[in-house]
Amino acid sequence: xxDPRDTVLTHALQAEGTFDPGRAPAGIKRxxxxxxxxxxEHLVVNIGPQHPSTHGVLRLVAELDGExxxxxxxxxxxxxxxxxxxGEHRRYHQxxxxxxxxxxxxGIHGELAAALAAEQLLEVEVPPRGQWLxxxxxxxxxxxxxxxxxxxxxxxxxxxxxxxxxxxxxxALLDVLESVTGQRMMFNYVRPGGVLDDIxxxxxxxxxxxxxxxxxYLDEHHALLGGNEIFQKRVRGVGVIDRETGLAFGxxxxxxxxxxxxxxxxxxxxxxxxxxxxxxxxxxxTGDAWDRYLVRMEEMRQAARMCRQCIEGLPEGDVMAKxxxxxxxxxxxxxxxxxxxxxxxxxHLVADGSDTPYRFHYRAPSLFAMQVLEEIxxxxxxxxxxxxxxxxxxxLGEIDR
Amino acid sequence: MALDRITGEHSVAFIRSxxxxxxxxxxxxxxxxxxxxxxxxxGLMSASGPRFDFDRMxxxxxxxxxxxxxxxxxxxxxxxxxxxxxxxxxxxxxxxxVVAMGACASTGGPFRExxxxxxxxxxxxxVDVYIPGCPPRPESxxxxxxxxxxxxxxxxxxxxxxxxxxx
Numbered sequence: 001x002x003d004p005r006d007t008v009l010t011h012a013l014q015a016e017g018t019f020d021p022g023r024a025p026a027g028i029k030r031x032x033x034x035x036x037x038x039x040x041e042h043l044v045v046n047i048g049p050q051h052p053s054t055h056g057v058l059r060l061v062a063e064l065d066g067e068x069x070x071x072x073x074x075x076x077x078x079x080x081x082x083x084x085x086x087g088e089h090r091r092y093h094q095x096x097x098x099x100x101x102x103x104x105x106x107g108i109h110g111e112l113a114a115a116l117a118a119e120q121l122l123e124v125e126v127p128p129r130g131q132w133l134x135x136x137x138x139x140x141x142x143x144x145x146x147x148x149x150x151x152x153x154x155x156x157x158x159x160x161x162x163x164x165x166x167x168x169x170x171x172a173l174l175d176v177l178e179s180v181t182g183q184r185m186m187f188n189y190v191r192p193g194g195v196l197d198d199i200x201x202x203x204x205x206x207x208x209x210x211x212x213x214x215x216x217y218l219d220e221h222h223a224l225l226g227g228n229e230i231f232q233k234r235v236r237g238v239g240v241i242d243r244e245t246g247l248a249f250g251x252x253x254x255x256x257x258x259x260x261x262x263x264x265x266x267x268x269x270x271x272x273x274x275x276x277x278x279x280x281x282x283x284x285x286t287g288d289a290w291d292r293y294l295v296r297m298e299e300m301r302q303a304a305r306m307c308r309q310c311i312e313g314l315p316e317g318d319v320m321a322k323x324x325x326x327x328x329x330x331x332x333x334x335x336x337x338x339x340x341x342x343x344x345x346x347x348h349l350v351a352d353g354s355d356t357p358y359r360f361h362y363r364a365p366s367l368f369a370m371q372v373l374e375e376i377x378x379x380x381x382x383x384x385x386x387x388x389x390x391x392x393x394x395x396l397g398e399i400d401r
Numbered sequence: 402m403a404l405d406r407i408t409g410e411h412s413v414a415f416i417r418s419x420x421x422x423x424x425x426x427x428x429x430x431x432x433x434x435x436x437x438x439x440x441x442x443x444g445l446m447s448a449s450g451p452r453f454d455f456d457r458m459x460x461x462x463x464x465x466x467x468x469x470x471x472x473x474x475x476x477x478x479x480x481x482x483x484x485x486x487x488x489x490x491x492x493x494x495x496x497x498x499v500v501a502m503g504a505c506a507s508t509g510g511p512f513r514e515x516x517x518x519x520x521x522x523x524x525x526x527x528v529d530v531y532i533p534g535c536p537p538r539p540e541s542x543x544x545x546x547x548x549x550x551x552x553x554x555x556x557x558x559x560x561x562x563x564x565x566x567x568x
Contacts, residue, residue, distance in 0.1 A: 049485055052434045052464045056441070057482065078482045079438055081505075082515035089514070097511065104439035148442065167450030174447075184447075185439060185536055397438055 042070055045382075049078045053156050053386045056396030058370070062377075062385065069385050072377045074370055079400035087360030092118040092327040093191050095360065099347075100186040102362065103398040106145040108137045108177075109340035110398075111190040113362065116271055116336035117347040118192035121329035128315040130194030134272040136310035137180065137189060138338070139303040140207070143214070144173040145341040146300050149393045153293070154225050156390035157234050162225045169217055172210045179203035192327060194320035207311065214304045222297055235289040239376050239388040242287055249375065250368040253343025254295045255392050259287030265339035276313070277306050289391040296393070299341075326355050333359075342366050342393055364398035420557055426470065426496065427553040430546060433469035434462040435489060437476025440503040440536040444475045448539040460546055466492040471549070473542075474522045477505035477512050483525045490526040498553075500545055501528045504535040511535065 048059035057078035063071040083098045090098065095118070099110030112134055119126065126134075151166035174184045180203045181187040181196065189196050225231055241251065246259040256263055264281045266274040282298035284291025329351045337346035343365025350359040369392040377385045436445050449455045449462060463469045466489045478486055490499065501522050504510030509520040522528060529552060532545040 049482065050433075050435050050466075050489055052462075057437055078479070078485070079477065080479055080481070081477045081512040081518050083512075086512065086515055101439055101511065104442060148446070151446075164451050167447065168452070171447070171450065171452045184538065185443060 040065075048075075053389060055152065055389065055394055057400075058389070058394070058396055060373075060385075060389075062382070064382060067381050067383075069377050069380055069382055072374055072385070074374055076370070076396075076400055079396050081401070083401040084360055084362065088357055090357075091355050092329070092357065095347075095357075096188050096190060097186070099362070100188060101397060102364065102401060103340060103342065103345065103366070103395050104185060105148050105395055106141050106341045107185060107187045108134075108141040108190060109338050109345055110362075111187065112138060112272070113336055113338045113340075113345050113347040115190045115192045116338065117334050117349040118327060118329065120334040120336055121332060121349060121351050122192065122323070122327060124193050124321050124323055126194050126321055127318045128273070129198075129317045130319045130321070131273040132310055132314050133195045133199060133319055134190055135274060135277060136199070136307060136314070137177070137187075137195070138272065139306045139310070140173055140176055142303045142341050143300050143307075144170050144177070146296050146303075147173075149296060149341070149390075150221065150225070150300075153387075153390040153393075154231070156387050157231055159225055159228065159231060162221055165217075165221055165224070169210075169214070172206070176203045176207045176210065179206065191320070193323035194318070196320075198319050199314070204311065207307065211304055211308055211311075215301060218297065218300055218304075226293065226297070232290070234384070234387060235293060235391070237286070237288050237290070238380065238384050239289045239391055240287050241372060241376055245372065245375060246287065249372045251343065251372060252365050252368070253339065253341070254292055254299060255343065255369050255372070257282065258284035258292035258295045260284055265337055265344050269337060271336070271338060273310070277309050279306050289388060292391050292393075328353065328355050337363070340365060342369065342395065342398075345398075362398075362401075364401070366394040366396070367399045370394050370399055417561075419560070423553055423557040427550040429459040429461075430471045430498070430549065431461050431463045431469050432471040432473050432500075433466050433489065433493070434464050435466075435472060435475070437474065437478065437482065438505065440475035440506070443536040443539055444473055444502045444532075444542045448542050453539040453543065455543065455546075458543065458546060466490075467494065469493050470496070471498045471500060471546075472526070473500045473502050474506040474526075474528075475502045475536075477510065478519045478522050478525065479517045480519060481517075483519050483522075486522060487525050498529045498549055499526050500530045500532065500542075500549060502532045502542060502545070503537055504533065507531045507533065 043064045045062050045064055049057040059075040061073040062069050083102055087095055087098055095114040096111035099114045100107040103110050147166040147170045151163035154162040178184050179200050181189040241259050243259050243261055246256045260283050262281055262283055279302045282295045284295050331351055331353045333350040335346055335348045337344050345365055346363035348361040349357050352358040501507045506522045509518050512518045513520055530545045530549045532541050534541050
């Protein structure tokens with residue numbers, strides 16, 4: 001039995017490759033209207049993979065009742081490029097190159113996780129200056145990454161101006177990173193045993209200039225976007241992820257801290273120089289989109305505070321430990337994690353004694369943030385769904401790998 | 402063609418209509434806001450940001466392929482994505498151009514050993530300009546667009562020469 005009204009879902013399922021003509025489409029639920037016998041039905045809308053608000057190539061199949069989202073299914077794989085499999089054919093210091101292209105908005109954190117895992121296998125001790133530079137560059141990159149989120153989150157809510165301001169600040173940070181690492185995005189800076197190079201006087205001066213102004217700029221940005229009544233009405237009380245849901249879905253980072261769970265890898269499983277740095281872990285109260293916004297804004301201030309401490313307290317000495325040119329860790333397995341701007345980014349390495357890993361897996365925090373969308377989107381309006389995709393800050397590069 | 406240089410109150414310019422259209426086309430290249438991977442941050446976001454200001458070249462983003470002139474393929478295209486890239490290309494109105502941005506879109510880049518990755522987007526859609534880099538700097542992207550403008554200008558002259566030869 002075919003019904004012409006089934007065509008919408010049929011197309012969606014055919015695109016998915018799971019269409020079975022012998023079976024009636026399961027997604028459509030016809031609701032007989034009690035008023036005058038008119039039948040209404042849910043509409044299935046495909047969002048993405050080309051959509052300006054899906055932050056890459058995320059695809060959502062949303063079932064709508066009028067404007068309201070009833071059910072949502074996330075389809076991934078449009079950026080799958082085998083980072084984990086290719087990692088099994090790369091030497092240990094080449095893993096950073098792949099990790100850069102995983103979470104491409106915050107490359108330093110990916111490199112750092114891979115380097116930490118390799119160091120745990122090799123039992124290498126990183127010199128103090130290397131540790132501090134790792135923390136410094138992590139925090140510089142964290143501000144740059146949160147600024148991208150800040151700009152695009154406003155775009156998702158219909159605001160434009162804050163994007164241009166966020167990009168202006170980000171360029172100043174990219175100048176610092178470029179001066180130190182030689183690249184604007186794919187740094188390849190953190191290596192097993194330390195970091196590639198020392199901070200340049202030029203970068204130090206640029207960073208000092210930036211740190212003098214960032215706090216007042218952040219206040220301005222917050223007043224521009226967060227002080228906007230329309231923005232507040234759209235994000236306050238919307239998309240609540242409660243504590244239990246957040247923990248059950250394995251959320252980490254600002255998404256979990258927005259729900260009030262005080263978990264921060266930098267504080268709870270310290271790496272690099274974070275034991276010696278003084279910082280606060282901001283927490284949200286209710287777990288709505290507004291709390292996640294506030295937590296990220298405060299994280300930028302805390303990151304700037306840590307950058308100041310790093311510049312002032314940078315110890316003298318080497319930036320790189322003496323490690324062999326080709327790393328051959330003994331057989332074994334390990335897990336190392338860092339606090340990336342999106343949450344706990346972990347690398348699981350299994351070594352077999354050769355110069356390439358036997359298995360290379362990484363835990364991408366965005367993957368968990370994306371899965372929680374299926375839980376929180378139903379019940380919201382379609383326009384809020386677009387805003388909520390922005391509020392959990394996902395990067396498709398590390399979801400699909 | 403020096404239409405942009407003609408000033409003065411009572412000046413009259415004679416121009417072939419196709420030259421006029423191509424002049425307009427190459428100075429308002431609207432690209433499709435279609436970021437695939439890392440290159441999207443540099444090529445679409447930083448380049449249109451305040452420092453590089455793509456807008457001053459008449460290059461601006463459109464969210465719908467129906468309104469776009471250029472597709473910047475910014476990122477790795479895998480086999481699942483290739484169908485979408487082709488669909489978007491087919492949805493764009495003529496005349497249209499494609500810019501392959503970065504190593505991945507040009508050749509497969511650092512991921513070319515993986516069987517799922519398309520070895521260059523030119524296997525799927527015809528490419529006009531390749532921009533090297535991983536990712537290319539925003540300046541490179543702008544240079545790529547200047548090359549595309551040159552190409553459009555050349556196409557006008559070549560079309561005209563071909564017609565002349567036929568006579």
